[in-house]
Amino acid sequence: MRQPQDIVLLLKAAGEVTRLRLLALLAQGELSVKDFTEILGQSQPRISRHLKLLADAGLVTRHAEGAWAYYRLNRDQTSGALSAWLMEHLDTDAPEIRRDLDKLSSLRGAQQERAAAFFATIAQSWDKLRSLHIAESALEDAIVAEAGQGLIDIFLDLGTGTGRMLELLADRYVQGIGLDSSREMLSVARAKLDAEGIETAQVRLGNIIELDDYRDTADLVMLHQVLHYFDDPSIPIVHAASCLKPDGRMLVVDFAPHDLEFLRSEQAHRRLGLSEEQMALWANAAGLSVVTCRTFPPSRADGLTVCLWALENLNSNNTKGV
Structure with missing residues (x-):
């Protein structure tokens, strides 16, 4: 069980439109800061600040890999339950959310095409x-x-x-x-x-x-x-x-x-x-x-x-x- 102040911290972290958009994207899988900047069209420092608030509250976890860092939803206990509730009640056809998800799909498609082009050259x-x-x-x-x-x-x-x-x-x-x-x-x-x-x-x-x-x-x-x-x-x-x-x-x-x-x-x-x-x-x-x-x-x-x-x-x- 979480203390009242911890619950308030979770709710405050999730209670902002950009951070809610980040959570909706992370519900689709792990992503890097670079991915978020391409999808949301916001600066790296701004995205990083939002992600830090989410991480500090325990809603997401961070894993550093060289010069990059990857984020994922924290599925544990209260944090995971709150994220699941938010995603269950979020309208994914809302204009901003649908646009983000479509951009994520395009981004992943482009990444797969680059990998396929690489394999074609070195088969x-x-x-x-x-x-x-x-x-x-x-x-x-x-x-x-x-x-x-x-x-x-x-x-x-x-x-x-x-x-x-x-x-x-x-x-x-x-x-x-x-x-x-x-x-x-x-x-x-x-x-x-x-x-x-x-x-x-x-x-x-x-x-x-x-x-x-x-x-x-x-x-x-x-x-x-x-x-x-x-x-x-x-x-x-x-x-x-x-x-x-x-x-x-x-x-x-x-x-x-x-x-x-x-x-x-x-x-x-x-x-x-x-x-x-x-x-x-x-x-x-x-x-x-x-x-x-x-x-x-x-x-x-x-x-x-x-x-x-x-x-x-x-x-x-x-x-x-x-």
Whole structure:
């Protein structure tokens, strides 16, 4: 329970039009100050002041990543209940709110287009580029182990890229499906799978946040070096979780937190790595729990540490894996 002065602080923080607009945007997922300035058309100092008031009141939380900071709604107890009540009663067709949400949709679309353009230019060299940062053999051995001992009926590889995970686990599944939004990547993946004679796998053009056709179908879902291309990684995690059977498992591979800002501008990264704390929060929001987290140091001095997470449904009694 909160003290009266704490409740008043929450109400004061939410009781202003710009801050209410910020909360409505954050109900759609994590956003940076830069995103807010583009959507609302207000200055960075002004947006930052509003966000500080919301953070001080406990309505939002802040996570710094290099030169950027990301904000999300605080879903805990009283703060979360107030935000939920506000969003339930807010008219999203009100002119300002609808305009903000439409701009957010356009902004995310433009970010995805920039990422797709990047992938189109590096599709042929993707595997080599990825290996610069990763202790590849040790990581891949761990992925195989975390996939479990039994035969996997349906393996869903989201953001499959060149199909490396379909290739790596080819003897572990009955049917493998790789989805990617880049036609260039899929062309490379098809050629590789054909060359290896892997007939149990197929790759398809698709958006990994539009997965209704795969709901409750997969025994194993993979997100391999995908989440750092999203401003809010919780969104693809939630959609990926919807594809899992009740006793299914999700594997996530991505970079640990780092400060290499050039990856945003040169390689279309949106997040500078993912922390264990963040992953636990995102997993919980998707109805999952982190059952293991393993880290792998870089193979070169200027490389990045990579993490492998295994996630399962919160009520699962699954004991697959190592």
